[in-house]
Structures are given as C-alpha cells and as structure tokens.
Amino acid sequence: PHEDHAWTEGVRGSMFAPDQHQAGAPTFLSAFSDLTGAADAVQRATEAGCGVLSVGRPWVQFEGWVLKEGGLGGGWHLRYFVVSGDRLEYFKEEKIKHELPAGEKSAAAALSGIGIDQTNVVISVPPQAQARATGLQLGDVVIGVNGETVLKRRVEEVLNSVSHSSITFTVLRPKGQVALLGASVQSSGLRKQGGHMLTVSGSESSSRRWRYNLVCAEERLCAGWIASVKEAIAASAMEEIKNALSQALSLQALALSSSPAAALPMPSIQRSASADDAAGLADVASAVATSATHPEVRLAA
Secondary structure: OOOOOOEEOOOOOOOOOOOOOOOOOOOHHHHHHOOOHHHHHHHHHHHOOOOOOOOOOOOEEEEEEEEEEOOOOOOEEEEEEEEEOOEEEEEEEEEEEEEOOOOOOOHHHHHOOOEEOOOOEEEEOOHHHHHOOOOOOOOOEEEEEOOEEOOOOOHHHHHHOOOOOEEEEEEEEEEEEEEOOOOEEEEEEEOOOOOEEEEEEEEEEOOEEEEEEEEEOOHHHHHHHHHHHHHHHHHHHHHHHHHHHHHHHHHHHHHHHHOHHHOOOOOOOOOOOOHHHHHHHHHHHHHHHHHHHOOOOOOOO
C-alpha cells in the first residue's frame, strides 16, 4: 500500500524543490527549515555518511529527506526516502504523545513489552502493549524523545533520564514502498527554477503504471540517487534469476535421487554474481533444468 501514491499512468539523499511557480510550493531553504530538531539531526547524520537506517543494514544503499509529490490531492510532502535492497521505501515523521499511568515513575515503563532493536526500530508490539495505547507501531524508527535526539543512543537510555509523566516520541513511520523490478531511472536534466531532476518509473501490471519525478539540490546528489536506484533495479532482476537457478538445481537433485546411475557433475560457480552475469546465470539455469529432465544430456564442464 502507498500513502499518497505517485502518479498512476502514467532517495542518503538531498532535499528537492518543485517548480517554484506553483503557489505555496516550498523552496530548498524552507524545506530544510521545516525539519524538527530530531529530523534535522537525522539529516546531518545522513550528510556525514551515517544514515539512520544504514547502520547494521548493508542492503540500505541511499537515504535522506526529500520532498515527495502527492497523489490526486497534489502538493509536496517531506518524506524520508530509502533505497533498500530491491525497492524504494519512504517514511513520514510523526509525533506520538504518551501519558504514564498514575503512580508510574519510570518513563522506561512506556516501552514495557515493546521490542526495539539496537538501532531504535520497533520490531514487535504485543497486544498488551497496544492495549496501553503507547502509540508505537511495528516498523517505527524512534529518532527523538521529548524533542531530544536519540541518534547513537538507545531509546531506553534516554527514557531513564526522563522525569516527566508525559512522553513524546518522534518517529519515522513507514508510509509506502515501491518494488523496483522492471523499473527504470533516468536524469531529466537541470530545472531552470533550481535543482536537478530524475524520473523513476515502472508498472505494477500491464494497465497500471507509476512514476516519481524527483528534484535534487545538486547534480552530484542526483547522480548518486540514479546510481543507487540502478543498482537496486539490477538486484531485483538478479533475484529472479537466482530463484530460477535454485529451482533448477532442486529439480536436478530430485532427478538424481530417483536415478543414481545418471549422476551428473554439479556446476560450480566460483564467485558471486553481479548484474553483468545475469545472462550467463540464465544459461546455467536452463542447462541444469534440461539435464534434470533429460538425464542423457550431460552438462559441459
């Protein structure tokens, strides 16, 4: 599901600006000024090369605050975009207020039963925690407590120093994700109003297409987004090939177990595959499948 989905028919990153001729359209500077203390700390960490979601997650290639064009309602919305594995994901900053029960003196009790990993991502919310109406949801990334950033700190540690009965969590809440299998990305050139534009587009079916037009503050950042999205698109294609190869090898194993006399040498892949090896892997998968269904055909060395 997508919150304010990109146009139908038809991001470690930067801020980007829409056409400034649009009434009320935020500029680069106003977009930055809209960041809260915790969100601004996230942006600074991202610019320094230590994104909030890339820590401990090697599949996260690029992340940062961007402005995203809304769907049917239009407008531009501040979102935290991430190139993660073979998809784009985006988050919205939200503030969640929680009142401690009467007589409860420990602010850390607000997290009782809620699972939060070492990077402050909510990984489990049991029913009893939901009943307490803490407000935290699965997948939330806690970036602040009572206006104080929790970057490079565990949220539990920050709560231990809180003396108020009222707690306000600042979180990045998941709002949508875009699978990049079969997608394309290209530079759309310099905007005369400022910034550099790129377009990411794809389809969910033969009749439903989507497209994101993004404008980065600098050309080098635009190039970084494009390179990262291209890697993710290649990774999504490789995943399908790896699945086909795995199925072919399983089929061969079944054939061998039923016909021991027709033992075949197993192909050996000496290095990990890259996007450039896609065609070769497809040939290997086809050859393995053929040898499995026709034992008289042996694989070449």
